[in-house]
Each structure stands twice: as structure tokens, then as C-alpha cells.
Amino acid sequence: MKLLKCIVRPSALEKVKEALSALGVMGMTVSEVKGYGRQKGHKEVYRGAEYNIDFTPKLEIEVVVGEAIAERAIDAIKEAATTGNIGDGKIFVLPVDQVVRIRTGEMGDSAI
Amino acid sequence: MKLLKCIVRPSALEKVKEALSALGVMGMTVSEVKGYGRQKGHKEVYRGAEYNIDFTPKLEIEVVVGEAIAERAIDAIKEAATTGNIGDGKIFVLPVDQVVRIRTGEMGDSAI
Amino acid sequence: MKLLKCIVRPSALEKVKEALSALGVMGMTVSEVKGYGRQKGHKEVYRGAEYNIDFTPKLEIEVVVGEAIAERAIDAIKEAATTGNIGDGKIFVLPVDQVVRIRTGEMGDSAI
Amino acid sequence: MHGSPDPVTTGHRSRSRFRRALVMLGLAAWLIPGAAHADGLDSGDTAWMLTSTVLVLFMTIPGLALFYGGLVRAKNVLSVLMQCFALTSMVTLIWILWGYSLAFDTTGMEAGVLNLSSFVGGLEKALLRGVGIDALVGTIPETVFVTFQLTFAIITPALIAGAFAERMKFSAMMLFMAIWSTLVYAPICHMAWGGDGAFFWDKGVLDFAGGTVVHINAGIAALVAAILLGKRRGYPETLIPPHSLVLTVVGASMLWVGWFGFNAGSALAANGTAGMAMLVTQVATAAAAFAWMLVEWVKHGKPSVLGIVTGAVAGLVAITPASGSVGPMGAIAIGLISGCVCFLGATSLKHKLGYDDSLDAFGVHGVGGIVGALLTGVFAGESLGGQGLAEGMTIGSQLAAQFVGVLVTVVYGAVMSYIILKLVDGFIGLRVAEDEEDRGLDISLHNEQGYYSEV
């Protein structure tokens, strides 16, 4: 099983959700993060003073999927989240040893 | 060492904290996330318009533990966080290569 | 490739960012988290009632780096984030199977 | 006008004639026999009008700014506050330079005579010429009257801003409003409150505190703007809830308390008319809020705070034209009816017709204003506990007069708003670029953020 840790633009959430649903992936966990990267921040001016806003608001979407569909999920996310501009984000793929569904105690693929 | 990434209901925090303490696990890191899964969101109505609130507030509790107690920690969390209703959440178990305590530079199990 | 999951004090962000930049690591993702550990929380008193604030505000800085510089990055972060007091935080090192740059579809080291 | 030295009708001295006049037109009554010598000044009336002016300004900043600001997404909150604040500033300058004169200069007017001056004032009072420290309107300094009326001229365009929130260019908004204040607000204000010879006034239209002038006028411009600008991106597929109903409730509360300046202040005196206006305002507002809450409770299963505060605003709007003419029981009726009708206006009408009036400026102010204007004609009747209809009127003829007032405002306002918007669109464009809308207007247009959390 893999954890896909996707850093995307806030505006991509809806599309990513739909793309994953289309693949049958029905769960995900989202958090608000701030990103720093090639996409430069911007300057805001408050009473003449320049403030460097280095970090850009991003969403981190975490999805755990079975090996079987990991590839397809990555492609789907990639497609859904791309605008072609710097700052579209990354997908980090991490190995997952085990998944437990708290409610039932189920484990492994069936717990996802 | 393992990272237990637990997605749980906000109301479970206190109990999970106690269950882990009982095992001697004294550290954890918590963040507010939004979850999407079998537990459906709900509709809110503002001036007659229906808004689909797809995401449910969850907490993500991240705990790194030594291999030795990983199993027991998982069981403890499972027990503490379960209500039996859809939406209780998941535990994702990820391998951890290394842990460093910033203050002392200690590494490995002793740094947890 | 490795994911360095660094739990640090909020005040350390600027220095960590600089330390990483100095190494040529130009990307990172940051989120606000609450930490529980050896550093005890504190009590706040509201109208005579004591509230235990167990959790301390921390930042979680996630950086994915190539194997090559992982060590150096860890050292740099350690140095930048240390104050010597309890609560400086941890670095958790996790294996990363794959990295995808959403915009271009690049993969692996070049996508970081 | 304000130069006449006849002190007879000032204050509550000639109560019955005074009542008669107020029943007809509220503010306008005072314009006729104003005495310019200092002896006519009543310190109590002045005290109340100074206070009322403060209250009505308070309605716009921060009241309306918060009411609207809470309803948008966090990324657009400052743009809404900015609109309210910038309009407050710009309209102030317009008003003292030419607006007040276009609205309240009575040169050339004569009772019963229809001429250009029936529709718009001249420029005799431009730059506030002649508005010295001793000039009076009725029993209060004209300076206070100018400022009081200014606060009405401010809130009207600010209300419109609810219709195009989250997508209009700031520059286009300012340009549109500068022209609209001059070509639409001032004339309608003049027709309603210009005194003898003014179009609505001579027709006997009752509009005590601004049902036509402020609310219908704003509502119809809002509707036109909402349609012309088109929907927000993603509307209505991906609706985003209000980012802070707390702000919205605070804003609504401020509107409620400030509205006493609006309605009771429109008596231009601290007297029985003001007192009754305050009472009926409170009653109608409560009734409308209560009605909305109940309807929603029945229809959606739960009463919401956004519902009850919107109902309150609907009630405030509807009682506005009636607040000098009806009694407490009429106020209950107006409140209950307007609460229910505006519920439909904001919840069904909009979705059925498919335009995107972001914050229901038309659904509440337009609809509520029309309901109120018409019901004024009904509940002003003494048989229904009111203070009496305009002179020589029956409920039927009064309703007809009210209808004319509504119709002219709607038609004139719609046509003019359309033309001005089209012009501005051609000139600088009305709408922000797509990516600006996505990033939010706060960053795109003002390079600021409403809330900044240190990371």
C-alpha cells in the first residue's frame, strides 16, 4: 500500500476528489499547509513597509491506496491538479506497512 | 521504528492521549485535518441554498514508536478511538528510517 | 529519497529555511501542529478555573530530499532549530518511493 | 426655501399640521417652512439629529461592512470592507460638491407644477453654498441636515455592493457609483423628498425614511448589476458557505440599532413622531425576524441565525417607508408579511431566475422595499391603527400612489443602472480576471489579506 502525499493548489481539490472517486478511491484526508518552492511568494505593502510573503497556501491531500491502483491514482491526480504553471505541486509516494480501520479492526487493503 | 498516522474524531484525542501514556508513549503531534470517506458529509442550508459540506473535521495524530510497542500502540489507539460508527478513522503505519532529537542530536529509539 | 518530517518551534522556521536554502534545498511544506512531549504544557487561569493546555504550538516542516544530501540536510536542520531547551523537536526520516512534479510529470530526484 | 423666516411650523408647536405633513412625506415636510434664524433652533431636536447621523453612518461602517463581509469567502472579506469604506469617502465628497444640491435644491419648484425641478434639484447649493453655521432646516442646523442626508446617500450604493461581491473590479465599482449617485440617487431622492413641486411628493407618495429612495433604488440597481456581471465562478455548483457568520450577526445587530437613526431620525426632531417611528421599527423588525425563523424552522427543520438576521433586515427595510405612518399593530403585520415574502425573495426567486445576487441585495432590499412601500399605503390608514393617509387619499388611491412611486423608481433605476454599467464596462471593464477571482479580490485588488496567520 502507498501513501500519496499530494501538495496541490487549493483550487485543485474538487477536481482531484472527482478524479479519485472515478477510480473508486473513496477516502482522503486534507489539510491546509503553506508551501515554499520555485513559485516565489509575493510582497505585500502595509503602510509603506514591504512584507515578504514567502509561503503560498497549498493543500496537502493524503490518500492511501493499494499497490494495484497507485499508478493510476498518481496519473489521475497529476492530471486533475495541473495548470501548467509553476507551483502546481508534488506527489510524494511513501510506502505504507499497514492500514487499520479503527471501527472494525480490519487491516490491510480491505481497511483502506 | 514506525510512524502511526492516525485519523480520528476530534472527540477521541483525550482518550488516545491517555491510552498512549499508559503504554509509556509520551510524545505525539496533532493537526487539524478534514476527512472524506464512507462517512458522508452533510448539507447546510444558507438562505435556501444547499451547501454540500463533504469534509468532516478530523484530527491527525502522528506518533512515532519503536517496533517493540508498535502493535500494542495500535491496539491501544484502536480501542481508545472507536465508537463503532462509520467515520471512526484509520491508522496508517509507515516505516521510519531514523529519528533525531534536535535538542541533543540523539538518534534512533532513544530519540523518540 | 527521504522525507524529513521536522517538528520544530515556530520561531525556528526562518532559520531552518535559510539553512536548507544554503544546501540548495529550495522546497518545503509547512503546517501548524500541536505537540505533546517532554516539554510540559502550561496552565491558564480563566475566572479562577485552571485550564491545562497540554499541547504546545509547533510547526511541522516537511522536506523531501535526495539520499545524497539527506544527512547534510538533517544536520543543517538540527543546527538551525536547536535552542538547547526541552521542546526543540524531532526529525523523523521516512523513505520515499517516488516523487512526481505535477506540472511537468517529472519523476524521481529531478522532480524534487 | 430654507431662507423663509416663518417659524410657525417649527418643532412640535403646530402639532396637527406637522403630523399631517409628516404623514405625507416624512423628511420633506420639514423642507418647506424652515426658519433660518437662530431662534428657531431646538437643541433637543438637534441633539437627536446629531445622534441619528452618527447612527446611520454606523450602519454602513462598520455595520453593513460586517454584515456583508461575513457572508463572503475569507479571501474576499477585505474587498467588501474596502467597498463600504471607499464609498463612504467618495460619496461624502460628491455630496458636498454637487449631490446635496441636486437632491435638495428647490429652486424653481412649485406645488402642483411639473417641470425639470420636479425631478432633480439645481446647482444653487453646489459646494454647499449658503449652508452656513446659522442656516436651519426646520428646527435643526442645515449642516446637520446635510450630514444626515449624506449618510443615506452613502448607505444606498453600499447596499448595492452586495449584488456583485466577490467579482467586480474596484475601479469599475467606484466609477459606476460616482455616476449612479449623481444620476440616479440624487434625482430619486429629490422626487421623493424635494417638497412641494417634487414628483412623488405631489403625487402623495408616502416614503417616510427611504423605502423608495434607498431600498428599492438600491435593490433594483443590484439586480441589474448581478445580471450584467454574471455569476461568480463556480456558482452555483460549488457553493462556499459564509466565512464568518459571527461577523454577519454582529453587522446585522449594528444595522438594527443604527436603523433607529434612519427611521426615527427621519422625523427630523425628537418628538412623538420619532418615538412612534422607533417603536414601530422595533416591532416590525422583531416580527419579520420571528416570521423568517418560523418559516425556516418549518421548511428546513431548523432555525438558523443567518435566517433570523436576514429576516430582521427584511423587516427593517419594509418598515422604513411606513415608519412615520403606521401603528404598532400595522408594524406587526408589515413585519410578518415582509419576513415571509423576503424569505421567498432570497431563497426561491433568486434560484428560480438563476442570477447570482451574491448577498441578496435585491432579494432583501428590493423585495422588502417594494413590499414595504405598498403596505405603507394599507396600514397608514387610521382604521388600521395608522397615523392617517396623505391628504384626501383613500386606501385605494394611496396604494395607487405608492405603486407609482415604486414603478418609477424601478424603471428609472433599472434603465439608468443598465446604461451606466454598460458604459463603465466599455470603458474599463466590470469584472476582474478569472485568476484574480480565484486568488481572491483581497490579494488581487488590494494586495492584502484579511487574516494573517504566522507560519
Next chain:
Amino acid sequence: MHGSPDPVTTGHRSRSRFRRALVMLGLAAWLIPGAAHADGLDSGDTAWMLTSTVLVLFMTIPGLALFYGGLVRAKNVLSVLMQCFALTSMVTLIWILWGYSLAFDTTGMEAGVLNLSSFVGGLEKALLRGVGIDALVGTIPETVFVTFQLTFAIITPALIAGAFAERMKFSAMMLFMAIWSTLVYAPICHMAWGGDGAFFWDKGVLDFAGGTVVHINAGIAALVAAILLGKRRGYPETLIPPHSLVLTVVGASMLWVGWFGFNAGSALAANGTAGMAMLVTQVATAAAAFAWMLVEWVKHGKPSVLGIVTGAVAGLVAITPASGSVGPMGAIAIGLISGCVCFLGATSLKHKLGYDDSLDAFGVHGVGGIVGALLTGVFAGESLGGQGLAEGMTIGSQLAAQFVGVLVTVVYGAVMSYIILKLVDGFIGLRVAEDEEDRGLDISLHNEQGYYSEV
């Protein structure tokens, strides 16, 4: 005044008789010789009373709503705002339908005669019968008096809501308050301010602006409700800090400024009594805030803003009954004492006795009200810089009278509140379900969220 041929009862002209009466009962004094002819109207007094009415409404929405709203958890913030807003609406309707009549109809009352009318008014003024545009109370329109008094009737139940915040059903709350307003508020209000023949009034109880009527009354109902409803889930093991002290400080500030309408407005005129009431209100509030801050600084090592604002509210409560009777030095004393005593009330008493008065409605309003009512008996004495005790009273006898007022309010209020709550409990249940409480009342009861952050 302006034109009236009968100067006897107006304003500051008959100062001594006026003072005498005010010292006794504040508001009530005005009810006796009210003149119904328009000529008695004083525009200055009316201006101030219109303003005071606005200020007292402002205390509830948004003042109290924010003060309370900031203290609860984010998931319950709207439920608190909703309670304040819905009570404002409902009590308004009750008041004009029957409440005002039950409180202020004086039919059948006679000085020194104890009969049913000593305890509650009749229904002669139901539906505001006879409250026309010309009716006066003292020198102001009766419409203004009705609305001013209404704002007191609104804030009293809203204060109670602090006790059962975060766990009471909205429907049960509304039902309870509808009955309570009728069966508890109106009678106590009548006893205190009903004029000659009214129970407290004839006993010479001093309650200038509502120490018994509003604060003790609300405080005791709050205590009963807190006990009957039981503790919030998790209390006191897992205490959750206030979600936004910023809102709470803003609300407290609004209460402070609005309270000038409450206290100085209770003079029912813009005169020396109003001026002194304003001054002593400011002084006592500052002293209480300062005292709380110091006590806390000493006891907990740090002064907190929640502490100082709570102290300010305690001072406002305590000076309320005294504000027509004491001088600035008495106000300092009342402030310092009430600040210290309420500190104990909100911090120790509650925890010792173990009930969960969520937002300290009893600890501040109940305790502060009682302290204030008793101290009024002391510091009204001329020897202590006050305006003088009620006629023929010594400090001892005045204290006894004050004690009777407190006792009757406490006992009657407690018993009635208990009965009504039990009835409502049997009928629809008082408390939300456990999972509703866990999810938060905003979602559970109103299907809304206070703050929505786009994900």
C-alpha cells in the same frame, strides 16, 4: 417645556420634588404625574431617551452576544448569538402584546394599599392600547418609554442564557423565556417600578436602573437553570478555554458604553440626575475592573483581560440600582467592593458549590446585583456623599428595605424559574442529546457553522 403651559412636572424645573422621587425609585417617579398632552414633551429629554433606548438594545445585540459568544467553544458560538437575537425578537412581540401592560398598567393601584395590582399590572394596556403618538410619560412620548423599557425586558432573559450555554435546546429556551418574561420579569418589574401602590415602591426600595428587576432577577434564574440542566459534558475535567477573548473584550466594551443608556437613561430625562448617573457608572465600573485586576494579579501572578472585563461588568451591575442615589466616592466604594466580591462569586463560589454556570451569569449578575442593591442602602446616605435615602429612612431602615427587595426577588424568581423549567422539561425536554452537544449546538440545532474555512 417648549411651549407647554404646565411646567410643574417637566424636567429639571421642579428639581426638589423630582429629586425626591428619583431617589426613591428612579423610573417609577415618572409614571405618576405623566401628562398626556403633547405640550409637556421636552425635546432634549426625548432625544436622550431615544438615544438611551438605542444604547440598551446595543447592549444585547451585539454587546452581550459577543461577550458571551467569545466565551464558548467555537462550535457553539452561533447558538449563543442566536439566543440573543431570537430573544430580542420574541420579547419584543411579547412586550407589546401583553408584557408592557403587565409591567406598567397601574389600574387599581393606590399608594399604601396592598392588592393584586401591587404585584402585577392589568391588561388595560395590552396591545399597547392607548399608546398613541401624543401619549407622554413625564416629558417624553410614551412610545419611547415603551421601547426603552422593552430593551430592559430583552436583556434580562438574554443574561440568563449565559448559565445554560452550550447545552440547552433552543426550543426549550424559547418556551421557558416566553413564560418567564410573562410570569417573572413583568411582575418584578411592576413591583419595583409600578409607582404608588407597587410592592417594592411602597416599601421604599431603591432600585434606580434595575438591580433587582434585571440583574438579581436574571442571576437567580440563571442559578436555578444551571443546577437543573446539569453540567456540560466533560465539565470540569476537560475545560476548554474561551474560543475568542477578542470577541469577549469587544462585547464587554459595548456593554460598558451601552450601560450609560441603561443607567443614565433611567433618569428618563437629560438632566443633572442623568449626568450624575453617568459619572458614577463610569467611576464604579472603573473601580471594579481595577479591583478585579489587582486581586487577580496578586492571587494568580498575572492580570488577565478576561479578569478586568469581568470586573467591569461586575461594577456595572453593582452600580445599577445605586446610580441615581450615590455620589462619585460612594461609586468608588461600590466598585471596589463589587469587584472583589464578584471575583469570589465567579472564581470560588461556583467551584465550591459545583454547579456549572457556564458563563457566570449568577456569579456576576446575581452576586453583583445583590451587593449593589444592599450597598445602595448604605451609600445613598447624604453623609456618604449620596443624594439621600428614600423619604423618612435611616441607613438601617433603608438597608432593611433593600433586603426585602432582594429577598422577594430571589425567592419568587427561584421558585417560579424552577417550576417553569420543570414544566418545559416535562413538555419538550431542556437539554440536547449527548451527540448534539458533542458536535456543537451550531450544527446540531441550527445547521450552521460560525467560521467556515475553505479547504
Next chain:
Amino acid sequence: MHGSPDPVTTGHRSRSRFRRALVMLGLAAWLIPGAAHADGLDSGDTAWMLTSTVLVLFMTIPGLALFYGGLVRAKNVLSVLMQCFALTSMVTLIWILWGYSLAFDTTGMEAGVLNLSSFVGGLEKALLRGVGIDALVGTIPETVFVTFQLTFAIITPALIAGAFAERMKFSAMMLFMAIWSTLVYAPICHMAWGGDGAFFWDKGVLDFAGGTVVHINAGIAALVAAILLGKRRGYPETLIPPHSLVLTVVGASMLWVGWFGFNAGSALAANGTAGMAMLVTQVATAAAAFAWMLVEWVKHGKPSVLGIVTGAVAGLVAITPASGSVGPMGAIAIGLISGCVCFLGATSLKHKLGYDDSLDAFGVHGVGGIVGALLTGVFAGESLGGQGLAEGMTIGSQLAAQFVGVLVTVVYGAVMSYIILKLVDGFIGLRVAEDEEDRGLDISLHNEQGYYSEV
């Protein structure tokens, strides 16, 4: 003083003499022939002054508290609210104990005679001796005058707090302000508004509502404090944006509406002077806001809401001394000029000189106050639409007088502020420890958090 039974100058009765006096000094005019018998009381004037007092208190809590609170980082928001609230409490006690007496006791003063009493009042009125319920100042109760003036004494130190926000010890702040209020505020207030014999008054300095007394005075103390305390940690390398511009805009709006109490209230009556003061206040504020917006639009490409609200405050400050002397066109000029100059003050001056005036207390209040004081000398001239210069003055001599007023305030204020701060520093230290500053003052000094989100 207030005991003289001469009723001649009360109210609007002797309009021309009244005008003359007001043109000179605003408040001071009223102090001279105050009549103590009840007959001189004007209920309308009293109503307006009660209201104005409420408005000016509202400016500090919650107005200024929010304006400043929004501009700091979230971890310091409560410390700012706390400063405003605690100052409100402490200054109230100081004022009634000795402050009012030092400012307004006129014992020993004589027109044209320069003695100690020209600079500071005596202690005859300490503990408010003689300020009974019947004492009058002009046509209003002296109690109201005391409270009205108190609100000025409160806001002045609160303004200073903007300069050292986010780093000063609470204890040091309180100690400094207690001394400063006594040794700086009271004397400057006395010199300006003490009446015949007072230093500024005898020089013919025009300061209608507190340009020198409040704004320059606060601004210069702010500058000294900013320099003495040193920069915030990390300034200016790591600038952190305001945590909530929403709060700041709300606060600015409240300052705007409250300022009508400040300026129009300084007429001490509800008359033509008050009306004109209200009008010119509105106009200058709008002009300054508009000017700042335009300058910023041109210079930075985008107009910001922080910019426009800061401009509004600049305009409010600058019109303050002029509000009893200029006409609407002069107000436009003052507004436009002050908007542009304060833009430079807050954006360039500070960064060039390198001190860290956290919230621009000097840049806006100091600079705006000086600009306003000087321009008052220009636009008061009748040729420029003003109400006329002080008696026997030309624009040149008036400007010289204004300059003297500014200079004395700046020099005296700077020297005294420096000495007091140094003393307090030696005694308890001015600045919090580094780690306290890093954690934020809310936790460090008050053990509280502004916003608490349940995890």
C-alpha cells in the same frame, strides 16, 4: 467659577458672543461664565453631551482597541486590548481623584496674567469636590462635563500605546501612564482649555477639540517611547503582517463614528457649531481617506484598505483642532493635505529615521496633529470659508500662535515623557524579556490566548 449665576452666555441665546468664544478655544469658552443654578440647564445640550461622552468612550473601547489589536500579531492581540481597557479604568480613577482638578480648576487664574495657574490647575476640585448634581458648566451638568473630558483623558494615553505595542511590560506601561496623565496630560489640557489666564488660551491658540491636547501630545510621547524602548525583535528584517485587518477596519470605522462625539461634542451644546463641526469632520475625514487611497494607488499600484482607513484616521486627527473654525471647503483642503502628509509620515519618515513606532502613533497622530494645528490657523480665516480667527488675529499671527501651541506641547511632552520613561525604566524596567516577547505578550504577561482552537 461654575458657581457664578450669570446665565447670559448659556446655550444659543447669545449666539454671537458664543460664536466668538468658540472660535477661539472651543471648550474653554464654556468654562468662564458657567451658571450653577438649575435654570441654566438645557436638556437638548445635555442630551447631546451625554451622547458625545458615550461616543468618545466608544472610540477607545472597543474602537481603538480593535484598530490597534488587528494590527499586531495574534500572540499580542490581548495585550493591546488589555492596555486600552486597563487605561480606561485607571485614568478614570486618576481623573476623579486629582486629574480633573489639575486640568480644570481655575483658582488663581486671571486673563492676561501669567502665573503657575496658567500652566496647571490646583487641587480645589480634587475628589470632585463641589461637583454636585446641580453644578453646571455652561448649559450642561458639570458631572457630564467631567465625564466628557475624562473620555479625552482616557484616549490620549491609549493612543500612545500604539508606539510600544508588542514589547512593553504591562506594569511599566501602567506606571508610566499614571504619571504621564498627571504631569503631562493634565497641564497641557489646562493650558489649552483652562480659560482666561491659561497659557495657550491667552495666546489665542485655536484648538477646538484637542489637536494639541490629545493628538500632538500623544504623538510626541509615542515617538519618545518608540525610540527609548527600541525596536521589536526581528524588526525590520522579518516583518509580520497585521493578524486581522478585519478588526482594524472595524476599529477604524468605530473611531470615525465616535469622533463625532469628540469634535461635535466639543461644542458642549447641540447647536450650529456642533452641526458645522460634524459636517467638517465628515468632509475632512473622507477627503483624507480618499487622498491616501489615491496616493497609494499611484505609488504602489493598488489601493489598500489599511491605507484608506489610516487616511481616514489622519483626516480625523487633522480636523480635530479645526473643527470649530473652518468651513466645508477648508475641511476638504485639510483632509487632502493631511492624508498626503501622514502618508509620508507613516510610510517614509519612520523607515528613514529607523525607529519602530509599531502602529504609527506618531506618524498619524503626531504628524496629523501638527498639520491640523497649523492649517487651523490658515483655514479658520473667513476669507477661506472659516468661522473667523481668534480676536484681533491675522492669518500670520494666528499661525504664529498655533506654532507656539505646537512647539510648547512638543517640547514639554518630549522632555517629560523622556524623564518619566527613564524613571520607570530604572525602577521596574520598560521592556519584557526576549523569550516573553517571542512567546507573545498574551501568554507571557496575561496568561491568556486571544483565539483558542480546540485540538
